[in-house]
Amino acid sequence: MVYPNIKNLREDRDLRQREVAAVLNVSQNTYSQYENGVIELTASNLIKLAEFYGVSVDYLLGRTKNPTTMR
Numbered sequence: 001m002v003y004p005n006i007k008n009l010r011e012d013r014d015l016r017q018r019e020v021a022a023v024l025n026v027s028q029n030t031y032s033q034y035e036n037g038v039i040e041l042t043a044s045n046l047i048k049l050a051e052f053y054g055v056s057v058d059y060l061l062g063r064t065k066n067p068t069t070m071r
Helices: 002-014 018-024 028-035 044-055
Strands: none
Touching: 002 018, 002 028, 002 044, 018 028, 018 044
């Protein structure tokens, strides 16, 4: 699964992959694989990213275009 919103959120905040990887306690390579859809994010890491960016998990998954909408 590709997560285009996680890359967009990171770039909009001028963050490097290694900085977001540190939030998730994973390597930069693992985070890169999340962004590129090589491996899927775990539920716990989706929640961590949603809290970090202040958006909904649905937004991270591409289920809504509104970052604050909860389904």
